[in-house]
Amino acid sequence: MTATTEHIEREVAIVPPKDHTPVIRSLDPSDFPTPTSRDEEFRFTPMSKLRDLHKGDVPTTGGVAIAVNKVPGATFELTSAKTGERQGFTDKIAAGAWANVDSVSTLTISADAQLEESVVVSVVGSGAVSYGQLDINVEKFAKAVVIVDHIGDATYAGNIDINVADGASICVVSLQDWDAKAVHLAQHRITLGRDSSAKHVLITLGGEVVRILPSVVYTAPGGQAELFGLYFASAGQHAEHRLFVDHSQANCRSNVVYKGALDGEDAHTVWVGDVLIRANAVGTDTYEINRNLVLSGGGRADSVPNLEIETGEIVGAGHASTTGRFDDEQLFYLQSRGITPDEARKLVLRGFFEDLLGQISVPEINDRVRTSIETRLGGHI
């Protein structure tokens, strides 16, 4: 293996405002045409492996088991009625999930509550086709960490809507630690109030196909979003993360860091980072970076940063994307100190994710992620 590193730092031009309203926004899957791989949004997606979830009409064959720990300041409810206002989704999969879901899970973090303990929503699949809708409502000036832990096997389309009220602060970690055969498709929609902040973390380790679309909308000035992602795809796995940050308010910040490693034949990862700074979003500060490490032959990492800027009156905007292989010189250095090739690769891989785990800084996640990655490395490394 030779060390190859590509680095893309594209020039960013200021473009005139465009109409960015999605073509269709609806809660009804029949309003959408069935997506195909010719659609821009699906061009990297293995449509044949989605088990028809993209058609929006596959009936439920069983549920996922949801359990939540009790934490003072947080309340969890399951309701069968789909009441209340909800913004339409932007694709057939998400609308299909909404149309087919039996009950809505609502987690509310009470106003002013500062949760001492993380809320853990555990989602356990049992192999069935199932749907989910989780609403995380963070009331004014509340502060909490929520971990949504997906395990087991499932064919699952489940959306998460995260509503962060003025002055509130939330960290949501969604862990995709599925068994090898799971398919998981989701939209995570974050809505940020005035001076609120959200840290959103996707950790995708398991599943045959995982495709998650996080989005951030600012409803007032002063919002801050940190979007972190850590993914590991081994042979035959497809892990896709497409995010959209819509800067439509003044003086908001976003920081996106996604890092992934690929190991084995046909491992495929996709990262698309769309950041839009609208004409009125003066004082915006945004940066996004995606780094991929290909551990062994045959893996493919697609990485598409996309920054669109309609105003020059911003604090900063930047993006970067790198994809590299194991650095032979690093491995040689470690081995020349007696460390076996396997152990050397593990050290380098752990090191690759270490700064990101530091930024994520949810202690109960770190050990779990390290262990899971090393287990999944199996005999490859």
Next chain:
Amino acid sequence: MSVIEIKGLTVQVTTEDGPKDILRGVDLTVKAGEVHALMGPNGSGKSTLAYAIAGHPKYSITGGSVTLDGQDVLAMSVDERARAGLFLAMQYPVEVPGVSISNFLRTSITAIRGEAPNLRHWIKELKESMAGLQIDPQFAERNVNEGFSGGERKRTEILQMELIHPKIAVLDETDSGLDVDALRVVSEGINRVCAKGETGVLLITHFTRILKYVKPDFVHVFYDGRIVREGGSELADEIEANGYAQFVTA
């Protein structure tokens, strides 16, 4: 008493224009307790020799032999060579992002000694070594060589040598880039290891200034991929005074 014996070693590198001969028959024997200085002009192949001994995959051995206490070094993998007792302090130590010095050293020591060191002893040992080399204790938590200055990297190489306590240490221009104080500190570190009498040192250098602290028993002049002259420390002074031209015609 350990001994490394290099006989008739020839080495190639692969370049865009095909293989290129770099080492053209190197003969050298270094025994534990001895200090050998290897001096030679830029590009003469000193680092190539060091890397070939350590087993860097970029260099292919086309002839000759290297043995450590009779064992065939060339048949060993890189990590096996290190565990057998070879150590290379690199001319350009590599950064390893995300891996802390303390984690790296503990992993290395565990591999080399064959068992994890007793934690309490280990922390004490590490602290003492770092103090001896005047390395700030905070470096233990920094990532390997990441953002280290040239001199800090060299000190850290000697820290590793001291902890690993190898049979044979090849130090590739460890003195380059050191300020006068660092040179003294690093030299003392090398001498501490030498004083135990169990390590043979091959010191690759361009300058006699380190040889004022670390006294060589032998000086070898390297030119165009082979040793062209051998002698005592007076040879180093001769080089300093007159350069390498005298050896070309020799």
